[in-house]
Amino acid sequence: MAAWREGPVGIVGLGLIGGSLARALKAAGATVYAYDPDPAALAAARAEGVVDEAGPVAAWAGRVGLCLLAVPLGATPAAVAEVAPLLPAGAVLAETASLKGPVLPALAAVPAAVRPLSLHPMAGREQRGWVASTAGLFRGLPLLAVPVPGRALPRGMLGRLAAALEARPAVVPAAYHDVVMARVSHLPYLLAAALLLAAAETPGGEGWMAAAGSGFRDTSRVGASPPDMWQELVAANAGPTGQALEAVARRLQGWAEDLRAGRPLAGLEQAPAIRQRWEEAGHERT
Amino acid sequence: MAAWREGPVGIVGLGLIGGSLARALKAAGATVYAYDPDPAALAAARAEGVVDEAGPVAAWAGRVGLCLLAVPLGATPAAVAEVAPLLPAGAVLAETASLKGPVLPALAAVPAAVRPLSLHPMAGREQRGWVASTAGLFRGLPLLAVPVPGRALPRGMLGRLAAALEARPAVVPAAYHDVVMARVSHLPYLLAAALLLAAAETPGGEGWMAAAGSGFRDTSRVGASPPDMWQELVAANAGPTGQALEAVARRLQGWAEDLRAGRPLAGLEQAPAIRQRWEEAGHERT
Numbered sequence: 138m139a140a141w142r143e144g145p146v147g148i149v150g151l152g153l154i155g156g157s158l159a160r161a162l163k164a165a166g167a168t169v170y171a172y173d174p175d176p177a178a179l180a181a182a183r184a185e186g187v188v189d190e191a192g193p194v195a196a197w198a199g200r201v202g203l204c205l206l207a208v209p210l211g212a213t214p215a216a217v218a219e220v221a222p223l224l225p226a227g228a229v230l231a232e233t234a235s236l237k238g239p240v241l242p243a244l245a246a247v248p249a250a251v252r253p254l255s256l257h258p259m260a261g262r263e264q265r266g267w268v269a270s271t272a273g274l275f276r277g278l279p280l281l282a283v284p285v286p287g288r289a290l291p292r293g294m295l296g297r298l299a300a301a302l303e304a305r306p307a308v309v310p311a312a313y314h315d316v317v318m319a320r321v322s323h324l325p326y327l328l329a330a331a332l333l334l335a336a337a338e339t340p341g342g343e344g345w346m347a348a349a350g351s352g353f354r355d356t357s358r359v360g361a362s363p364p365d366m367w368q369e370l371v372a373a374n375a376g377p378t379g380q381a382l383e384a385v386a387r388r389l390q391g392w393a394e395d396l397r398a399g400r401p402l403a404g405l406e407q408a409p410a411i412r413q414r415w416e417e418a419g420h421e422r423t
Numbered sequence: 424m425a426a427w428r429e430g431p432v433g434i435v436g437l438g439l440i441g442g443s444l445a446r447a448l449k450a451a452g453a454t455v456y457a458y459d460p461d462p463a464a465l466a467a468a469r470a471e472g473v474v475d476e477a478g479p480v481a482a483w484a485g486r487v488g489l490c491l492l493a494v495p496l497g498a499t500p501a502a503v504a505e506v507a508p509l510l511p512a513g514a515v516l517a518e519t520a521s522l523k524g525p526v527l528p529a530l531a532a533v534p535a536a537v538r539p540l541s542l543h544p545m546a547g548r549e550q551r552g553w554v555a556s557t558a559g560l561f562r563g564l565p566l567l568a569v570p571v572p573g574r575a576l577p578r579g580m581l582g583r584l585a586a587a588l589e590a591r592p593a594v595v596p597a598a599y600h601d602v603v604m605a606r607v608s609h610l611p612y613l614l615a616a617a618l619l620l621a622a623a624e625t626p627g628g629e630g631w632m633a634a635a636g637s638g639f640r641d642t643s644r645v646g647a648s649p650p651d652m653w654q655e656l657v658a659a660n661a662g663p664t665g666q667a668l669e670a671v672a673r674r675l676q677g678w679a680e681d682l683r684a685g686r687p688l689a690g691l692e693q694a695p696a697i698r699q700r701w702e703e704a705g706h707e708r709t
Contacts (some may be wrong), residue, residue, distance in 0.1 A: 144445040237517040261635025263695075278636045304579075307633035314634075320625045321635040325623040328614045328679065330694035331671050337697045338670065339606045346592035346704045350564045352546025354706070356611035359638040361698040365690040370526035379434045382679040384624065385617050389672040392613065396661040396668070405650040408616040409549075411623045412647040420640070 139300035141167040147201040148192060149216060151178045153262060154233055155207030156187075156270025158302070163187045165271045165301040170197035178267040198223035203294060205256075208233040210369060214243035215235070217253075226250040233258060235322070236373050237314045238284045244285045252291045255313070257281040258304065259322070263361040273303075280304035283311045298358045305419070319377035326367055327382065329360030425586035433487040435480060435502060436465045439548060440519055441493030442473075444588070448678070449473045450554040450558045456483035464553040474482045478490025484509035489580060491542075492518040496659060500529035506535040517542050519630040521608070522659050523569045523600045531569045538577045543567040543600070544590065545608070549647040559589075564592035565706070569597045605663035612653055613668065615646030 140423045142163055148159050150172040159169050159182060171188040182188040190197055198204065204224055206216045213234045221230055230247060231254035244253035259279040262269050284290050299306035308315065336353065338350045339345040343419065371378045379406045392402045427448055427536045434445050437459040445455050445468060455534045457474040459465045468474040476483055484490065490510055507516050516533060518541035520526045530539040545565040548555050566585045570576050576594065585592035595603065622639070625631040657664045677689045 163551075172643040253570060258588050259634060261637060279634055281488075281634055291645075303553060305633075309630060309634055313627045313630060316626055317631045317634045319649055320622050321631050321639045324621060325638040327675070327688075328618055329638075329642050330691055331674050332611055332614055333697040334674065334690055335589055335610055335667055335671050335693040336606050336701075337693070340600045340602055343700075345603045345607050346701050346706065347591075348543075348567055348595055348603045349701060351547060351705060352611040352615075353607045353701075354642050355644045357698055357701075358641045360694045362695070364694065368691065371682060371688065372685070375685075376516050378578055378684040379679040381621055382675045382682070386672040386679065388617050388620065389613070389668045389675070393665040393668040393672065396657060396665040399658070399661075401654050402459050402613075402657065404620055405616055405654065407623070408619040408646045408650060409648070411619040412643055415632050415635060415639075420632065420635060 141297075141301050143167070143294070143297060144202040145170055145197075145200055146209060147171070147194070147197055147204040147218065149173075149204070150207035151175075151182050151188075151267045151270070152207060153258075153265040153269045153274070154258060155205065157272065158205055158207060158233075158265045159187050159262075160270055160272035160300050161275060167301070168334075170201060173267075176268075176348070181267055194220055195285065196221055199225055201225070201228060203229045203231065203298070206230070207359040210234045210236060210239060210373060213240045215374035217243040218246065221247040221251050224251050227252070229254050229291050231256050231298075235370055236318060237301065237311050238375055241283070241285055241311055245287055252294075253285045253288050254291050254294060255283040255285055255311075256295075258378065259303070260304075261359070261362060264362060265413075267367070275302040276303040278304055280306050281309050281314065282306060283309055283314050286311070305337065315374050316377045319374055319381045323367070323371050323374065323378045324381045324385065326359050326362065327371070328385070329357050330364075331360075332357045335362045425451065425583065427451040427583070427587050429453070429457055429580070429583060430488040431483075431486055433457070433480070433483055433490040434474075434493060435459075435506065435551045436489070436493035437461075437468050437559070438493060438557070439551040439555045440544060440546075443546075443560035444491055444493060444519075445473050446556055446558035447561060447588050451664060455586070456487060459553075461553075467553055470664075478685045480506055481509055483682075487511070487514060489515045489517065489584070492516070495529065496520045496522060496525060496655060499526045503529040503533060503539075505539050509538050512536040513538070515540050515577050517584075519544060521656055523597050524603060527571055527597055527661055528567070531573055538580075539571045539574050540577050541569040541571055541597075543569065544588070546554060546590075547645075547648065549645070550615065551652070551681065561588040561590040564590055566592050566594060567595050569595055569600050569602065572597070594709055601660050602663045605660055605667045609653070609657050609660065609664045610671065611658070612645050613649065613664075614671070615643050616650075618643045619646045630635045
C-alpha cells in the first residue's frame, strides 16, 4: 500500500464503501474527517480510531484536499451540489455512485475552483454498513473513473487514491460505463439471484440443499446481496439491463431447444477463452 | 481427516476426480492400487508416492476392499461390468459418475457377492487430469450417494470414505438425483457460461474487461470449465436441464418486462433467504 501524502481526506457516508475507504486511507496514513447521518456509525468509526474528526461536513470541509462522497445513488447529485461550495480551491470532489448517467450533470456543474472526479469502485460484499466495511475491500479490483463532460480528469489524484486502496485504476467513457455495468455488474447479480430462485423451485423439495456444491456456491454468491439496493440500480439503468437480460434469456431458450433437438449447446465452447482473456488482462484476484 | 483402516483401495481412472481420491486416501493412510489408460498419469502417481501399485485392474482387483471407478460417464457402465467379477466377495464397487440414470442398471446387475455404491462427489475444478488433482478437492463439499435399486446401501463404507475425504455424505434418491443436478450443477455452469458470452458481446468492445469486478469474477468462475465434459452431461440429462433453462429464461424475460414497465423485479427479495438457508444447513465452505 502506498503512503498517503495528500493531506486530510473528507468522507461523507460511512457505509460499506465509505467505511472501507476510510479504513484503507487511515491504514495508508491519512487524516480522515467524516460525516454519516447515523450517529452510531460515526461514533464507532471515531472510537476505532479510523476517523480523526467526526461531524457535520461544514465543520471540516474547508480543510480537505480530497472529499469522497459514498452516499446512495439517488442522494449523490444533491450531495455533490451541497458539498462542492464548502471545499477549498483546488480540492478534488469525488463521488462513488454505481451509475454515471444520473450523477454526471451535477459533477459538471461544480464551481470551477473544485475538481470533480467520478469514481466507481468495482467492489462489494453481501453485507453492508459500517460493520461490513474493511480496509481490503478494493484490493486487486477495478477502480473506474469516468471523465466528467467539460472538466479535466484529476489523473494524479486518481492514481494516488488507487495506490492507497491497492486498486486498479481504469478510465471508462461515460456513455459506455452504464452499458458495461449492465453486463458485468447487474447481470452477474441477476443471474446469481435467478439461480437461487431456480434452486428453490426444484421439483421434489429442498433435498437440493444437500447436493449443491462448489459450482452452486460460487455462481450464487452475489445473489445474497441486498435486493433493494439492486432494485434501485437496475431501475436507474433499465435500458441496458433489460437488453442484457433479454440477450441471456434468448440464449438459454436456444440452449433448451438445442437439448430437445439433440444438438450441442451453441457457443458454449467460447466461454473458457473469454474468462481466460479477462484473467490474462490481470483481473483475477489471487 | 479420519485414518483409513479399510484395507487396500483400487482406483480406476486418475483424472481430476480419481487422482484427488487417490491423494486424499493416501494422505489418510490407505494402500492405493490404480489403473489409468494414460501411462504418463500412472507413472506420475507412482513416482509421487500416491499410488503403491500401478497396473492393469486384473493385477490388483482381487486384493481390494473398495474399488472406486472415476472414468467418464459414458464409460462407467462398461467399467462396472468389467471390474465387478474381479473383486473379492464383500468388496464395495463404487462409481463416481455425475448422472445416475445412465449408470444404475449396471450397478444393479453386479454379482451378489459385490456391494455396489453409487457416488457423486459435488466437487470440481476448471482444470482436469492428474495434474489438477488435489487431496483437498472434496473437503467440506457434498458426497452424494444414490441407492441402487434392489441392493443394500453400504452405509458404513460411505461414512468412512466421506470421513477420509472430509466430505459431507448425503443420500439422495435416484429419481431425484438427476433433477437436482440440472438445478444445482448444470444450471450454475450454464449461467456462468452465458454470463461470459454476454460480457463478450457488450456493445462497444472489450473495455468491459477493465470494469469486471468481484461479482463478475465469482458468478463466471465455473464457466471456464471444459465445455465438452458439460456438453456430454447436459445431453445425458436433457429433460431436467431443458426445463431448468426454460424456467430461468422465463424469469429473465419477466424481469426485462418489469424494467420496461417501471416495476420492481418480481421475486428478487426472496434470493438472500434461499442462500442463507443453504448456508445455515452447513454447506458454505469457510
